[in-house]
Amino acid sequence: MSKTYQAIVVGAGPAGSSAALIMARAGLDVALVERGTFPGEKNMFGGVLHRLPALEEIFPDFWDRAALGRHIIKKGVTFMTGDSSFSTVIESGNFDKTPYNGYSIFRPRFDNWLAQEAVKAGATLITRATVDDLVYKDGKLAGVSIVGRTGELLAPVVIAADGVLSFIAKKAGLRQPTFNPAQMAVGVKALIDMPREMIDDRFGLVREQGFANEFVGCTAGVRGGGFLYTNYDSLSVGLVFHLASLRVSGKTPYDLLNAFMEQPQLAKMISGGRLQEYSAHLIPEGGYEMIPELVGDGILVAGDAAALCNATGLNLEGINLASQSGVLAGKAVIEAHQNKNFSKQGLSVYKKLMDESYVIKDLKLYRKAPHMLHNDRIYNEYPELMCSFMEYIYRIDGAPKENLTKLFLKSAKEKVGLGNLLADGFSAWRAL
């Protein structure tokens, strides 16, 4: 089998389908190649789908037509220790008004929906096709070879949206040949079935409202954190670990997930639920420094493949950046077709558009966040400090009070050391 297209997109995730959609709308003959039996089958995330400005421009009614879940009106952060937790929650009326700030979604549904929109616009979706290699003819990139359905797909330009490990970017010589475990995290997640009314009552939600919470201190000292968010009739609960820290910890993701779900406060949130699915995925958390070359001769890199993920510790962004980069890569290919120039220079408008977009601007702004988050105290001592200090504030048992500032400094000195407290505060201030 050998078929010729005007562009090939590898990977029908948010980056790839966004790229295919915009190119198909411009009249290009596009192949959207996906290794799963359907788009989204291999995909997993653990958080909130944020606003997607690039897609909202294409679909003014995006939020009505996309396959979305609850809109998140309530966001919390919890500092956790063995059997205590201290939470802050923001619930805002503004988060309950359209356009909503974020949604819970199921990737097998959302990603499939987006890919089908690309198909409606005229793209050819080829599923069950794992791209094996890039094909070169006369010294020029000419397409891809695939396994699963064997054969070649030919096009003068390829968009690598093949996810976090991007073997395509590697083959094109655009990314580092090996990954640094310090720049990667792994997320594991349990999907827990629960009746909708139980979720509404338990988390104080009505109508389509949703809740999302992050947790720190729940990873037994491994650098990382936890999350819980509400779907219509299930909860997604999981943990994320920095690989450099997990690797040397001797601990396993599933044992830590089990311990997290057995922590007394967490156990109450999920009790009555039934485990439905377990999943895992890597997250490129190296920030700006991890971004590979975005453009080569006949090739562009978008989404996770380009390590476009913004993890500041408070928000975790990825799908929005993927979709934006996909649209911009698609625009660059449309322009390259007009100019009949698929060289690195002909495609370099992608790099320019990216530099001007919030994607690269935000990653640049937060480029110090990954280093700040490589601080073991954040995951152990600070949650303990927060919990013990708050417990003291609320404990009224007849013992004489101490000055709270003094007490805080005293506990901080014991748990983390004052020098560290100052240094960590400074580092967080600089990074965020």
Added chain:
Amino acid sequence: MNIEEIFDHTSFTIDRDPHIVLDYAVCTGCDNRGCVNSCPAKCYTWSEEDQKMTFVHDGCLECGTCYVVCHRSAFTRWRYPRGGFGVAYRMT
């Protein structure tokens, strides 16, 4: 929750041809073996007694953790399964 059960809730279409192949001699000489504890799907087992690594690709979640944590390049093959095979998420 019984942790052994957690793996039973994920669906797979298993390919007989493994998408990951290891050179076990490299694992025997490894001083770290971070793959054993880091793999979220428990695909790697190290036997101290036999000084031998065992790898099973059946329950692989295709996350890439082993590919990143292995600092000895023990893989003679690491690729995604053929199209249509491997893990199949429904509700994640």
